[in-house]
Amino acid sequence: MLQTPPSNQLGTFAVLYRILARDILVAMRRQSDVAAVLFFFIIAASLFPLGSGADPKLLSAMAPSVLWVTALLSCMLSLSRLFASDFSDGTLEQMVISSQPLILIVVAKVVAHWVLSGLPLVLVAPLIGLQFNMDATGLQVLALSLLIGTLALSLIGSVGAALTLGLRGTGVLIAILVLPLYIPVLVFGAGAVTAVSIGMSPQGALSLLGAILALSLVFAPLAASAALKVALE
Amino acid sequence: MDIVKSKSGINWLKYASPKTFYPLAGQLIPWFSVGAAVLIVYGLYLGLLVAPTDFQQGEGYRIIFVHVPAAWFSMFLYLLMAGYAILGLVLNAKLSHMMAKSIAPTGAMFTLVALVTGSFWGKPMWGAWWVWDARLTSELILLFLYIGYFSLQSAIDDTNRADKASAILAIVGAVNVPIIYFSVKWWNTLHQGASISLTKAPAMAAIMLKGMLIMALGFWLYSIAVILARVRCEIMERDSKAALFRQDI
Numbered sequence: 001m002l003q004t005p006p007s008n009q010l011g012t013f014a015v016l017y018r019i020l021a022r023d024i025l026v027a028m029r030r031q032s033d034v035a036a037v038l039f040f041f042i043i044a045a046s047l048f049p050l051g052s053g054a055d056p057k058l059l060s061a062m063a064p065s066v067l068w069v070t071a072l073l074s075c076m077l078s079l080s081r082l083f084a085s086d087f088s089d090g091t092l093e094q095m096v097i098s099s100q101p102l103i104l105i106v107v108a109k110v111v112a113h114w115v116l117s118g119l120p121l122v123l124v125a126p127l128i129g130l131q132f133n134m135d136a137t138g139l140q141v142l143a144l145s146l147l148i149g150t151l152a153l154s155l156i157g158s159v160g161a162a163l164t165l166g167l168r169g170t171g172v173l174i175a176i177l178v179l180p181l182y183i184p185v186l187v188f189g190a191g192a193v194t195a196v197s198i199g200m201s202p203q204g205a206l207s208l209l210g211a212i213l214a215l216s217l218v219f220a221p222l223a224a225s226a227a228l229k230v231a232l233e
Numbered sequence: 234m235d236i237v238k239s240k241s242g243i244n245w246l247k248y249a250s251p252k253t254f255y256p257l258a259g260q261l262i263p264w265f266s267v268g269a270a271v272l273i274v275y276g277l278y279l280g281l282l283v284a285p286t287d288f289q290q291g292e293g294y295r296i297i298f299v300h301v302p303a304a305w306f307s308m309f310l311y312l313l314m315a316g317y318a319i320l321g322l323v324l325n326a327k328l329s330h331m332m333a334k335s336i337a338p339t340g341a342m343f344t345l346v347a348l349v350t351g352s353f354w355g356k357p358m359w360g361a362w363w364v365w366d367a368r369l370t371s372e373l374i375l376l377f378l379y380i381g382y383f384s385l386q387s388a389i390d391d392t393n394r395a396d397k398a399s400a401i402l403a404i405v406g407a408v409n410v411p412i413i414y415f416s417v418k419w420w421n422t423l424h425q426g427a428s429i430s431l432t433k434a435p436a437m438a439a440i441m442l443k444g445m446l447i448m449a450l451g452f453w454l455y456s457i458a459v460i461l462a463r464v465r466c467e468i469m470e471r472d473s474k475a476a477l478f479r480q481d482i
Contacts, residue, residue, distance in 0.1 A: 159405055163398050167388045176384045177402060180377040181409050184416035191420060208419075212412070223405050226322075230397040 015100050016108045023112030026085075033081070038120045041074040045128045056133040063132035064142070064193035071121050071146055072182055075153040078117040079178065080170050082109060082161040083228065096232055102225040110158045110221065111151075118150030134197070141196045145209060149189040152213040155220040156181050162227035184212055251328050251468045258461040265458035272451030279444035293357045296350050297441075302449035304347040304368075306456060307375060308410070310340030314382075315407035318400035328464075330396035331471075333403060334386065335463035339456050341379035347372055367421040371414045378406040392471065 010018070027034055048066045049059055086092040086109075095105050125146050126139040134142065160178035164170045192205035248254045280298030314336040321329035351369060352362045363369070385402050389395035 159401070163385060163402055164388070169388065173384055173388050176377075177381045180374050180381060180413070181405065183374060184409070184412050187416040187420040208416075215412075219405075219408065223401055227398060227401050230394055230401065233394065233397075 010100065012104060015104050016111070019105055019108035020112050020115070023109060024115060027112075027116050033078075034116050034120070037074050037078045037117045038124060040077060041070055041121055042124065042128060044070045044073065046131070049131070059131075060133040060135075060138075060197065063129060063134050063138070064190045064197065066132065067125055067128060067142060068146075068149075068186055068190040068193070071125060071150065072153060072186055074121060075117060075150055076157060076175060076178055076182070077171075078113070079157040079161045079174050080164070082113050082158055083165055084161075084170075087165050087231075092228070093232055096228060102228065103221045106158060106162075106221040106225045106228070107217075110154050110224075113158070114151050114154040118146075118154055121150055122146045138193060138197050141202045141206075142193050145189045145192045145202070145206060148206065148209045148213050149185050152185050152209070152216050153182060155213075155216040156185070158224040159220055159227060162224040162231060165228065165231040185209065188212065249324075249326055249328055251331070251472070254328055255465055255468050258465050262458050262461050262465075265454045265461070269451050269454035269458055272447055272454060276444055276448035276451050279440065279447060284441050284444055285438060291357075293354065296354045298444050298448050300347060300350040300354060301445055302452045303343045303350065304372060305449060306452050307340055307344035307347050307372065310336050310343065310456065311375060311378070311403075311410065312407055314340060315403045318403040321396065322400050322404075327396070327471075328468075330400060331464050331467045332460070333400060334396070335460045335467060336456075337379060337382050337386075338463070339459050341376065341383070343452070343456075344372060344376045344379060348376065365421065367414075367418040370417045370421070371410075374413050374417070375410070378410070382406070 045067060048062065052058060052062065083092055086095070096102055098105075122143055126143050129139045129142050157174075157178050160174045160181075163177060164173045167173060188205045188209040192202035192209065195205055196202045248257055276298065280295055284295070284298075286292055314333045317329045317333035317336065320326060321333060348369070351372070355364055355369075356362050382399055382402055386395050386399045389398060
């Protein structure tokens with residue numbers, strides 16, 4: 001094993017920060033991509049009242065599931081971008097053979113993906129929640145559950161994105177692979193919001209959501225980097 | 234070599250090579266097929282004719298002799314598939330990947346059988362073809378996981394990558410199966426309350442249990458026979474030029 005010169009040695013956080021900053025910078029050069037995911041979320045969520053009628057009671061009962069499912073679908077839609085552009089221009093190959101651990105690089109890329117596609121949803125979701133006649137506590141829990149949940153979605157989704165890298169018909173394939181794995185996040189995320197809307201404590205569901213986040217933070221980058229190595233073999 | 238030799242002096246690892254496994258599987262298939270046929274016929278005889286009519290559920294309950302073993306095997310085969318996937322990744326053994334790939338269709342078939350027989354049972358008992366019961370829902374999600382496995386496998390042309398990528402997916406799925414099961418159970422209690430649930434059956438008659446276990450054993454032998462046949466096809470497909478197959482083709 002060759003030792004890299006000391007000048008190239010970067011600490012864990014330096015690697016995380018540099019890749020994060022780079023990915024966000026690259027995305028900011030094409031802001032419409034970031035905005036598109038957000039608009040998909042807003043448009044898709046607005047379709048439900050049009051389909052079901054505008055009864056405020058019905059809307060507030062539907063709100064947790066509608067907002068969570070649309071948030072989940074918007075997260076999923078942007079997954080194919082996670083590694084695709086770096087894969088097509090060869091950057092990903094350099095990342096795999098670099099002296100930095102691949103898992104660290106994957107974590108940084110996933111966090112960047114979350115900042116670009118998950119975080120905007122967290123910020124916009126309460127506004128859409130208002131349209132669905134949700135009350136203040138409901139909106140708070142919605143934002144909190146999405147804050148925890150979308151990061152878990154990005155992590156789990158990275159495995160699907162890595163497995164399908166460079167394959168034909170990637171979009172539908174990612175959906176089939178990833179949606180069944182998203183179910184626990186959906187159950188506890190929407191469950192927390194539903195619980196608070198019927199006067200129960202959302203604590204339990206939020207804690208379990210946090211547990212899923214912790215588990216996926218450990219295992220998802222491991223599986224995703226193994227899948228990336230398979231894809232680049 | 235001493236390590237791999239068992240007490241009986243047979244070198245079991247020899248059969249990890251497709252070349253030696255192919256004829257062995259060919260010899261084993263008839264035995265397992267006959268065993269499966271005998272056990273399934275005997276199990277159905279016990280279940281449909283010998284077992285007494287249920288006090289509460291009438292004759293309709295008899296579908297459990299197919300339903301319950303099918304549900305067991307749908308889950309067991311997924312875990313077995315993930316086990317072979319791990320072996321394949323760790324040992325880089327082609328045969329393990331072929332085994333995992335060959336297990337998947339049988340597992341998916343049992344999942345489908347469990348779902349369909351479950352809805353046949355649900356119509357007279359619950360009055361509905363489908364109920365969002367925790368067990369039904371997690372069985373449905375298991376079917377989705379199998380479908381994901383097939384889709385990934387068929388989307389990748391390169392055999393080596395298809396093997397490894399679907400192995401990773403199978404392992405990720407297996408880790409998720411218990412999480413999904415408990416989340417669905419939790420979701421079910423939150424949403425449904427005390428509407429309809431699978432009521433605990435009163436202590437099962439010994440003859441019913443016997444019929445079910447024999448059916449399960451029959452399904453097991455059937456799975457082995459079918460999976461071995463599928464592995465043989467897989468070996469042949471991947472290496473059709475090998476001299477080994479000249480007599481078969």
